[in-house]
Amino acid sequence: MTIPKHDEIRIPALSLLSERGQLKLSEFEAPLAECFGLSQDEVHEEYESGNGKIFYDRISWALSYMNMAGLLNKPKRGIYKISPLGIEKLASPENLNNFIAAEVAKKQKNKPAKIITQLIINDESLTPQEELYASAKKIRESRYQEIIDTILSKTPREFEKLVVSLLQKMGYGGEIKHSGVVASYTNDRGIDGTIKEDVLGLGRIHIQAKRYSQLNSVGREEIQKFVGALAVAKSNKGVFITTSSFSQGAVTYAESLNGATTLILIDGQQLAEYIYDYGVGLQIEQTIEIKKLDSEFWDSMENNQVKSDIYQGS
Structure with missing residues (x-):
């Protein structure tokens, strides 16, 4: 029902x-x-x-x-x-x-x-409230596509910087200064960025960022290469982010790691949602206030004792 x-x-x-x-x-x-x-x-x-x-x-x-x-x-x-x-x-x-x-x-x-x-x-x-939610959802979804289109218009290097900034905005790296680092092109070794989880850098999250057309998808082979790069870096935490999607083979492989390596896959849809939710490169266009009655305020007033169903003016 x-x-x-x-x-x-x-x-x-x-x-x-x-x-x-x-x-x-x-x-x-x-x-x-x-x-x-x-x-x-x-x-x-x-x-x-x-x-x-x-x-x-x-x-x-x-x-x-x-x-x-x-x-x-x-x-x-x-x-x-x-x-x-x-x-x-x-x-x-x-x-x-x-x-x-x-x-x-x-x-x-x-x-x-x-x-x-x-x-x-x-x-x-x-209901009017549901209409408001539905309209907000449509606006939000249109922004998702704008975000991806804008990312695809930028260089791969800028995309790498963006995802590092996003993870920092999400709370990874905490209050550590310069916790996010984008790898140099000449020596990235399959890792595009790193987030330091503590002051000494004992804990690290490694990032792979692929700025692909939405018509393409990231396959299992690319995920396996990234896991290999994590092994070389002696890390068991990785985030693979793409503007496109992941093949079923890639998803199945990531799930089969069984905790030996913690690998998070973020596709274009989820990426856009995170960017929107955390306000990276976005600004508030309009704020709408919806108010309801303050029960404590109104209940403190004395009720009219008139029994008629018709409102009696004072």
Whole structure:
């Protein structure tokens, strides 16, 4: 069973409120998970960003949209109750999502028509938060290709310097001054760079960097040569980095070393991701702040005791 979209959650959530009167947000999770037959892993699955549980977030947005459309009331902060309109619309649930889309669009009347149209289109699939994540992911993936294309436009020597800088940025070499060294062309002996892991240089990570076209791949023979170079250097730690990919034979060979030599393979995709994550040669283009209510602040205020479902102004 896949985790339901927020529009799929609406009718079961509204029905649940019709049966139970009023509920807190957290009280929807268990009965709705049972309704959709979700496993515990699915219930607790989080966004890739780590910003919360997917199912819980979609429940929250389902309730938010229904509240915006007038199908729910919130007699207290964090408490949901079905409204008379919600009871009426629950009698013909097949029209519920179209009604919500239309009502939400009305509330966006001050926004450009293009935004309203987009809201209605997206209303049946992703939550606004998921749309944001999806857009960020697309931008991120486009940057990956830009990174590789830019690397391929530079010299092999510059690529060697780049990967040494990247590993240092990732924390290898720690606070040691000049921990990263790019080997000279005349005497590299199959090793393009070295990272010193300690002040005395007793521990070293050796690097091989291949700036290949993405259409090519690094084969087993090149990996074997690098392992041989590590043996000559009396080292058992190596990182082989390429802008392309590794053949299955190369991957299988690296895995067969069984700890005698620790060899890490980093292909073009992983390389681009590391460069992006650690900000090597990148700058922040834009920062978007998304704020939520401070529970401690609002909960410290005295609640209105009016029993009516309709908000009473002060």
